[in-house]
Amino acid sequence: MTDYGEEQRNELEALESIYPDSFTVLSENPTSFTITVTSEAGENDETVQTTLKFTYSENYPDEVPLYELLSHENLENNDITDILKLLQEQAEENLGMVMIFTLVSAVQEKLNEIVDQIKTRREAEKKQKEKEAEEAEKQCFHGTPVTIENFLRWKAKFDLELLEIKRKKMKEEEQCGKNKLTGKQLFETDHNLDTSDIQFLEDAGNSVEVDESLFQEMDDLELEDDEEDPDYNPVHLDSD
Numbered sequence: 001m002t003d004y005g006e007e008q009r010n011e012l013e014a015l016e017s018i019y020p021d022s023f024t025v026l027s028e029n030p031t032s033f034t035i036t037v038t039s040e041a042g043e044n045d046e047t048v049q050t051t052l053k054f055t056y057s058e059n060y061p062d063e064v065p066l067y068e069l070l071s072h073e074n075l076e077n078n079d080i081t082d083i084l085k086l087l088q089e090q091a092e093e094n095l096g097m098v099m100i101f102t103l104v105s106a107v108q109e110k111l112n113e114i115v116d117q118i119k120t121r122r123e124a125e126k127k128q129k130e131k132e133a134e135e136a137e138k139q140c141f142h143g144t145p146v147t148i149e150n151f152l153r154w155k156a157k158f159d160l161e162l163l164e165i166k167r168k169k170m171k172e173e174e175q176c177g178k179n180k181l182t183g184k185q186l187f188e189t190d191h192n193l194d195t196s197d198i199q200f201l202e203d204a205g206n207s208v209e210v211d212e213s214l215f216q217e218m219d220d221l222e223l224e225d226d227e228e229d230p231d232y233n234p235v236h237l238d239s240d
Helices: 004-018 077-093 100-142 148-179 183-189 193-206 213-219
Strands: 023-028 031-038 049-055 066-073
Touching: 004 023, 004 031, 004 100, 031 100, 049 077, 049 100, 066 077, 077 100
Parallel strands: none
Antiparallel strands: 023 031, 031 049, 049 066
C-alpha cells in the first residue's frame, strides 16, 4: 500500500531545497504551496514570470495535483493558455510519480521560449518598419509606375474634372450675361436717368461762387479807339 503522505512530505523537502527563494508553503491540510518561476534574461534584461500554486490531492501522485497561475508578469493571454495546457499534458504523462519538479521545469522552459519569441517578434517588427520606411522613400523618388490601367483611370478622372470646370465656367458666363442690362433696360429700371444729368448740372451751378472783383478790374482797363491808332489802315472794298 502506497504511503501518499510520506511521498508528499519527501517531495516538499526536495522542492524547498531546490527552490529556496521562490518556494512558499500556504497550508498543510490540504498541502498547498507556491513556486515562482522566472525566465532567463532576454533582450535588455527583460524577463517573464509566473507564480504557480499547487495543492496535493489525497492520493497524489496517483492523482493529478491541483494547479493554477496566481500571478504573472509580461505574459499575454495566449501565453497563459499555453502554460495551463502544458501543465495538463505533463501531469497526465507523469501520473503515478511525484511530478512537481517536472511540471515546474516544463514551465521554466516555456518561459524561456516566450522570451525568445518576444525578441524574435521585436526584431521582425523592426525589420518591417525599416522595410516600410525604405519603400516609402523609394515611392517619394520614383513615384507610382505608370501602367495602361492606372493611366486610363487617371485620364478618365482628369476628363471628368475638366468637363466640370468648363460646365461651371459656361454657367458663370451665362449668369453674367443675364445680369448685364442694356441701355433700354437701364432706362426702364430708372426713369430719372434722362433728368439726372441736368439736375446734376443745376445742382453744381447753384453751388458755384463768382468772384465779382475780377469783372471790376476789367472795367478799369482803357480800351483805345482803333481810329486813333496811327497804324490803323482800314481796307475799303469797292463794289463793282
